[in-house]
Amino acid sequence: xxxxxxxxxxxxxxxxxxxxxxxxxxxxxxxxxxxxxxxxxxxxxxxxxxxxxxxxxxxxxxxxxxxxxxxxxxxxxxxxxxxxxxxxxxxxxxxxxxxxxxxxxxxxxxxxxxxxxxxxxxxxxxxxxxxxxxxxxxxxxxxxxxxxxxxxxxx
Amino acid sequence: xxxxxxxxxxxxxxxxxxxxxxxxxxxxxxxxxxxxxxxxxxxxxxxxxxxxxxxxxxxxxxxxxxxxxxxxxxxxxxxxxxxxxxxxxxxxxxxxxxxxxxxxxxxxxxxxxxxxxxxxxxxxxxxxxxxxxxxxxxxxxxxxxxxxxxxxxxx
Numbered sequence: 001x002x003x004x005x006x007x008x009x010x011x012x013x014x015x016x017x018x019x020x021x022x023x024x025x026x027x028x029x030x031x032x033x034x035x036x037x038x039x040x041x042x043x044x045x046x047x048x049x050x051x052x053x054x055x056x057x058x059x060x061x062x063x064x065x066x067x068x069x070x071x072x073x074x075x076x077x078x079x080x081x082x083x084x085x086x087x088x089x090x091x092x093x094x095x096x097x098x099x100x101x102x103x104x105x106x107x108x109x110x111x112x113x114x115x116x117x118x119x120x121x122x123x124x125x126x127x128x129x130x131x132x133x134x135x136x137x138x139x140x141x142x143x144x145x146x147x148x149x150x151x152x153x154x155x
Numbered sequence: 156x157x158x159x160x161x162x163x164x165x166x167x168x169x170x171x172x173x174x175x176x177x178x179x180x181x182x183x184x185x186x187x188x189x190x191x192x193x194x195x196x197x198x199x200x201x202x203x204x205x206x207x208x209x210x211x212x213x214x215x216x217x218x219x220x221x222x223x224x225x226x227x228x229x230x231x232x233x234x235x236x237x238x239x240x241x242x243x244x245x246x247x248x249x250x251x252x253x254x255x256x257x258x259x260x261x262x263x264x265x266x267x268x269x270x271x272x273x274x275x276x277x278x279x280x281x282x283x284x285x286x287x288x289x290x291x292x293x294x295x296x297x298x299x300x301x302x303x304x305x306x307x308x309x310x
């Protein structure tokens with residue numbers, strides 16, 4: 001088991017775009033209050049990831065590489081929409097930001113995440129990093145698959 | 156992906172007991188109408204298994220071996236009760252019956268399953284094989300974790 005400690009921010013502008021992004025498709029097989037089960041496909045690589053409940057900004061995470069053909073079939077079994085995004089790895093002052101640019105039903109949303117070694121680790125914020133949304137559950141990818149960004153304004 | 160084609164029967168008596176059973180603990184991380192996510196631990200071996208919706212008596216199944224320490228931690232994240240059972244492999248006329256003897260909250264329940272190559276495959280039934288319960292969803296292990304056998308008579 002790994003423990004994932006992560007903070008999440010909205011992104012402004014596109015000054016962060018550099019390098020080649022990875023295209024990701026991901027879906028959620030099932031979610032309970034205590035866990036989410038994610039299928040992620042990136043070209044011919046795929047992973048099955050189980051995450052535990054969020055405690056503060058930390059979360060238990062179990063990740064297993066699986067055959068891409070399995071992932072493709074399990075994406076068809078997922079609840080909610082499949083999330084389509086490109087992920088950019090952006091280096092800034094010795095840390096890597098993962099910037100996710102969403103498409104489809106989540107089009108218009110761009111989010112940056114930074115993984116930390118401890119909950120109180122300090123870090124430098126690039127100019128294009130905006131409002132922090134770590135604690136806003138709407139931005140969890142498992143929730144974006146159920147209520148996508150383009151439908152937030154509808155009741 | 157494998158396709159699991161299985162028939163399930165109640166078991167009478169104990170003439171089937173021979174050999175050494177395997178002790179299994181299993182739980183369900185989350186279930187939706189389209190999938191179940193099972194953690195199974197057998198001593199120092201463990202598996203993560205995703206099953207799709209049942210169509211007739213067939214079901215898509217994806218199974219991955221995982222570290223037993225991961226399984227132990229994920230069992231704590233499961234919904235419902237952990238299922239405790241011993242599994243006996245019983246050979247009868249060239250087919251292997253898996254006989255599950257349940258304990259704890261499912262104590263008193265003994266079920267035999269046979270895996271088939273096709274839905275219409277015929278097979279010989281040992282004397283100790285009783286009523287067929289393939290189509291009774293109460294006997295699905297994922298349901299036994301939510302409503303265990305010893306509580307069926309309560310409303």
